[in-house]
Amino acid sequence: MASQNGSCSEDPGKRQAILEQAIRTFAELGFRGADVQIIADRAGVGKGTVYRYFKSKGDLFWATTYEVMLRLDRHVFQAMEGVEGACAKLRASAVAYSHFFVDDPRYLALFLQDIAEFRGSGPESHREHREKMIHKMGELLQQGIEAGELRPVDTRQTTLALGSLLFGATALGSHLKLMPVARMTEYAVDIFLRGIRSDVSLEAEPSCLMESRKQ
Amino acid sequence: MASQNGSCSEDPGKRQAILEQAIRTFAELGFRGADVQIIADRAGVGKGTVYRYFKSKGDLFWATTYEVMLRLDRHVFQAMEGVEGACAKLRASAVAYSHFFVDDPRYLALFLQDIAEFRGSGPESHREHREKMIHKMGELLQQGIEAGELRPVDTRQTTLALGSLLFGATALGSHLKLMPVARMTEYAVDIFLRGIRSDVSLEAEPSCLMESRKQ
DNA sequence: TATCACGGACGGACCAGTCCGTCCATTTAA
DNA sequence: TTAAATGGACGGACTGGTCCGTCCGTGATA
Numbered sequence: 001m002a003s004q005n006g007s008c009s010e011d012p013g014k015r016q017a018i019l020e021q022a023i024r025t026f027a028e029l030g031f032r033g034a035d036v037q038i039i040a041d042r043a044g045v046g047k048g049t050v051y052r053y054f055k056s057k058g059d060l061f062w063a064t065t066y067e068v069m070l071r072l073d074r075h076v077f078q079a080m081e082g083v084e085g086a087c088a089k090l091r092a093s094a095v096a097y098s099h100f101f102v103d104d105p106r107y108l109a110l111f112l113q114d115i116a117e118f119r120g121s122g123p124e125s126h127r128e129h130r131e132k133m134i135h136k137m138g139e140l141l142q143q144g145i146e147a148g149e150l151r152p153v154d155t156r157q158t159t160l161a162l163g164s165l166l167f168g169a170t171a172l173g174s175h176l177k178l179m180p181v182a183r184m185t186e187y188a189v190d191i192f193l194r195g196i197r198s199d200v201s202l203e204a205e206p207s208c209l210m211e212s213r214k215q
Numbered sequence: 216m217a218s219q220n221g222s223c224s225e226d227p228g229k230r231q232a233i234l235e236q237a238i239r240t241f242a243e244l245g246f247r248g249a250d251v252q253i254i255a256d257r258a259g260v261g262k263g264t265v266y267r268y269f270k271s272k273g274d275l276f277w278a279t280t281y282e283v284m285l286r287l288d289r290h291v292f293q294a295m296e297g298v299e300g301a302c303a304k305l306r307a308s309a310v311a312y313s314h315f316f317v318d319d320p321r322y323l324a325l326f327l328q329d330i331a332e333f334r335g336s337g338p339e340s341h342r343e344h345r346e347k348m349i350h351k352m353g354e355l356l357q358q359g360i361e362a363g364e365l366r367p368v369d370t371r372q373t374t375l376a377l378g379s380l381l382f383g384a385t386a387l388g389s390h391l392k393l394m395p396v397a398r399m400t401e402y403a404v405d406i407f408l409r410g411i412r413s414d415v416s417l418e419a420e421p422s423c424l425m426e427s428r429k430q
Numbered sequence: 431t432a433t434c435a436c437g438g439a440c441g442g443a444c445c446a447g448t449c450c451g452t453c454c455a456t457t458t459a460a
Numbered sequence: 461t462t463a464a465a466t467g468g469a470c471g472g473a474c475t476g477g478t479c480c481g482t483c484c485g486t487g488a489t490a
Contacts, residue, residue: 011435030332032247035479037438046437051481109331116324116331117245120390130391153406160393161384161403168383169376175335176345178375188376191368195410226469250445252472261471266447 015053018043022064027106031061031117062122065114068107069129075100077136086144087193091186093137094166098185101170108174134159150197165192230268233258237279242321246276246332277338280329283322284344290315292351301359302408306401308352309381313400316385323389349374365412380407 021042025034036057040047054060079096080089101108114120137159144150169188173181236257240249251272255262269275294311295304316323329335352374359365384403388396 030247032245032479036481037479040437047480048437048482049435052435057480109334112327112331115386115390116327119324120387120392134393154402157394157399157402158406160387160399161380161406164383164387164399164403165376165380166383167387168379168381171330171386172335172375172379172382175330177335178349179372184372184375184379187369187372188379191373191376191407191410193410195406195408251447252445255471262446263448263472264470267469272446 010053014043014045014049018045018050018053018060019063019067022060023068023106023110026061026064026113027109030109031057031113036060061113062126065110065122066126066129068110069126072097072100072107073129073133080140086140086147086149087197089140090144090162090193091189094162094185094189095182097166098170098173098182101174102181105174108170112171134163137162162189162192165189225268229258229260229264233260233265233268233275234278234282237275238283238321238325241276241279241328242324245324246272246328251275276328277341280325280337281341281344283325284341287312287315287322288344288348295355301355301362301364302412304355305359305377305408306404309377309400309404310397312381313385313388313397316389317396320389323385327386349378352377377404377407380404 018039021039022034025039025042028034029038034057036050037047039060040050043050050060054063076093076096079092083089083092101111114122134156138155141150141153141155141158145152145155165188166185169185170181173179173184178184233254236254237249240254240257243249244253249272251265252262254275255265258265265275269278291308291311294307298304298307316326329337349371353370356365356368356370356373360367360370380403381400384400385396388394388399393399
């Protein structure tokens, strides 16, 4: 994923410019559809220069998905700062997650490319980072359980289930256009939360789903 | 999606053979990676023959995704036959859904191609069929609500949320290989069900998630 | 002048869709 | 019943175009 460097001196600004245009171009045209020449043109460099900073087209692609992973990570965990309570934190993370992809659909396109084209394979670094994010979410759940706000669920499985829900809602929602993604996500997360909340917590603060019973 | 026919006589068997090999090849190599020549070779016909049965490579691709949609539909709704109760039916459909893609990963690859490459666009027929499936699931939820087994949730939104969960669990699960897909799906659906079950139904038949409280 | 980052022309591989000659099944004529 | 004629389904060579990765000439810098 990293630039292979060798002995040449590299300009981080130029590297970043190429990366940024790669995100844009891969998202628009897909991995195969994206001509490296276009990325070079957009970044204002020659094609040879692209190959100086990145070993191959594939390498460049991995660098872009890694970059987006980092951005998603920052975005989601920043959104949880200052929020109190496990349920509220989870909801905040879900909202941030869906906004991340709705605000910039290129990111979603890139992730889908990754999965569709490369079956989510990719360098070890990607896997490691993913594992780190899963772990962080797991800890958050654990705190919620210890605080009595959540039932004692399996934290890893629950994290993966929540991740699946968010990914599915975002991917399907964005593409099938059956309903606004943000609303869809919030609704789905509410159901999910009601499913993992402790009964005590449920009585204390009924979810919006409960309210619909009045209808 | 349909073969454009014109005035030539067509052999349904040959069409089916081409379609079958197209599923296989698109799944293995992706839309762009799949050479029509390979599909032709595998189906035991000439390349020209492929273009006799399908207007273009894209047309052939739509025909394959439509075919898979039909199979998924049959598979899921067949699994619900003879099952009593809304929750049990939903669980059965979820299990069938995940099995459909786990048993034949080509189907998942095809769907992901569809979303990644074509942004879920595609002929009107696809949209219509999808809408029909959503409607059928919605009716099922409605029956569960009327029977008092489920809380009075919005059936369409809930269907979409469940669909998102299933899709996400299958797609992420299959590719990230973090956990067996079937187990992941069952777990996620249990959480989901607990979130939409009526309290009465919950007391009567505690979900497996409840049991984990004993730990 | 020597060094080196850089750009872009180029080689070669690959592929969608077309088009024409072949071959087979069916029909007509003897 | 056999032989010739006809039409159209079929195969695959071919064309026009695309795109990856390399390599070499150029211009900036020290």
